[in-house]
Amino acid sequence: MDLNKWKRFKRSGAYRRKVNKKYCELAQKPLESLQVLTGSGEVGTSSSHDGSVQPKSESSTENLEQTDSLSEMPESESESDEEKMEYEKNLQLRKEIKIWAMKFNLSHAAYNELSVILNNRFQNILPKDARTLLQTTRQEIQITALGTGHYWHNGLKKQLTQVFEHAGVPLPNNISLNINIDGLPLYKSSRQQFWPILCSIFEIPSLPPLVIGIYAGDSKPLNLDAFLDPMISELNDLFTSGFKLSLQPTGIDTTAPVKVRAFICDSPARALIKGVVNFNGKHGCLKCTVLGEYSQLSRTVTFLRSDCPKRNDKDFRSKKDEEHHKIDSPLLKLNIDMVDDIPVCDSLHLIDLGVMKRLLMGWRDGNIGKYLTKWCSRDIEKVNKFLSTCLMPKEIHRAVRKVDVLAHWKGSEYRTFFYYLSIIILKDTLPTQAYYHFLHLFCAVTICSNEQHFKFLSIAEKLFEQFVEFFKNIYGKDYISSNIHNLTHIVDEVKKYGKLQSFNAYPFENKLHNFSQSGFVGSTSMMPSNEPLPGPSTKPSITEDIEEETDSLC
Known part of the structure; x- marks a missing residue:
């Protein structure tokens, strides 16, 4: 001992x-x-025989x-x-x-x-x-005022050191970071919200996302430079010197090069960190120079062309398309590709919560284009009965609820419906033309979801283009929104990053969900104080965090 x-x-x-x-x-x-x-x-x-001592x-x-x-x-x-x-x-x-x-x-x-x-x-x-x-830390927490809110910087190097030195995770030859920035409301009856900066290591997919910093305020961070500069400064140091670690028990110093693989965000957050117009603007496409048109019928900007010139990093930094830019992004200080390193085809937001949700809403309510695809009450009852009685594979952890509560479906429910249930039940509830049109999308996404099918990527690209083109005939050109248009960019990003599941936002959304369930959200207003934050200071060790969160990754 x-x-x-x-x-x-x-x-x-x-x-x-x-x-x-x-x-x-x-x-x-x-x-x-x-x-x-x-x-x-x-x-x-002792006593002797004569009684003497x-x-x-x-x-x-x-x-x-x-x-x-x-x-x-x-x-x-x-x-x-x-x-x-x-x-x-x-x-x-x-x-x-x-x-x-x-x-x-x-x-x-x-x-x-x-x-x-x-x-x-x-x-x-x-x-x-x-x-x-709980081993609550007594270190002073540095919280700085940032506009109308406050910012707490946890530190990227600190998190990497904790993972590779204290938790004993083996150091890979290269460290490729996926960075996520997203908003999280604190209360239903308040404007208070969190904007965490999270990152994951691509070489260690079982490792849960790490917290780099958190902004809390009444709105999104208005001072983007102050919000991102601490992270950018650390990234530039890591780009130059790499991440240094002393291996135990030999004590030999080793260095692993660090790079940013991708900034994985939803559409509003992408526009925010790039300093460009929003996704529903006429110059809102982040991948090509297509010019959108406003539709009075759908009350949104539509993107009808898919053959426009592609954007590139050189043109972006020189602001060749001036109407595409709003402010100078702090990310320009990083040695990254401002176009290719910020993907738009995150399968969670583009396919599951984007196209699949829009189609299901349109089929149920008849609010997407022509009424040819609207479900009658008999069709809705048939779909609900199918969803209730269908036995799912073991890898599906969440049952799919009835279409009556589509507004409350989670992203994983839309994903399950798309990959497992759609081609079965839609055959009996959609017109033949609409069903075969949906199969274009299903086959193309399936090809992009499995590396063994990558030899058919050229076919997938044509299927996406035909899906977008025929969408105008079945549902109307007034409903070619940014999500429908971005389908034409999926194959390019799959060629760069790999299968769709390798650059989606599911791990980060799971981490945000853990925030909301752990009491970290709503337990503090992030006001300047020397008292430790109740959330991060009482978290288990990183090794326990890995064991608990690995099973929840989607």
Whole structure:
């Protein structure tokens, strides 16, 4: 047992109970037991045949000591083993209670009450204060005012060090970062919102996203430079010097080059960090120079052409298309491609919550183009019955609800419907022309979702183009929104990044969901203070975080 374990053991209840037990045994032991050992009540003397008291011989004293030690040795060893086992059980209990408290977001006050109850029954089995068990940091949290809100920078290098040095995750040869920026409302009845900056490491897909920084305010960050500059400064240092790590136990320093693989965001966040017009603007396409037209019928900007020249990094930095730009983005300070490194074909927002949701809403309500594809009540009942009775594969963790509650479907429900259920039920509920039109989209997305099908990418590109072109005939040209137009850019991004699942926002959305469930959201207003933030300071270690969040990744 090392020194730290010995110190913890001395403070534990098992050690104190041992001391109390020994003290009680000594206090209750009669004096006659000592006289039996000495023969007359005096240590070091013995009685002769004539009744005189003589000093005890050294040999007899040694024999007595050896006899006592031999008689006591088995008992002390067994007691020591029992105490060690009890100590290990107490440590395991503390660990389990810590995980339980974090899993169910137990407040510190509730834990303190629980510790009092358990310590009354089992003395000193738990720390009295929750901050001791949860290892709450006492470091000062630097929160800076940023416009109408506040910003907390956690640090990219700090997170990488925690992952590779303290958590023991093997360092890959290269570190490719996927960065996500998105908004998260705090309350339903308030304008307060969070804007976390998250990043994941492409080479370690099982690692949950890391928190670089968080902005909190009444609106999105208005001062984009102040919001992104801390992250950009760290990224430039990592681009230049790489990430340095001292390998244990050899102590050899190693360096891994770092690069930004992609900024994975939804449409509003992409426009925000690039400093360009929004996705529903006439110059809103981030990949090509198509000019949108406003439709009075659909009340949105439509993009009818798909053969316009592509944008590139050189033209973007020189502002060749001036009406595309609003402000100078802080990302221009990074050595990245401002067009190719910010993909628009995130499958969560483009396909699941984009095209698939729009089509289902249009089929159910008849609010997309012509009424040829509108479901009647009999069709809706047939779809609902199919969704209720269909048995899903084991890899599907969320059941698909009825189409009556489409507005409340999660992205994973739209994904399940698209990949597994659509081609079965739509054959009986859509006109033949509309069904085969949907198959163009299904086949093209399926090709882009599996690397074994990449030899058919040229076919997928033609299928996407035909889907967009025929969309005008079936649903009307007034409904060629930015999501429909962006389908024509999927193949280019799949060729750069790989299959669609390798650059979607599902892991980041899971992390944001954990924020909302952990009490971090809504528990603090991010006002300047030297007190530790309750959320990050009470999180489990990064290794526990990996084990808990890996199963939730979609």
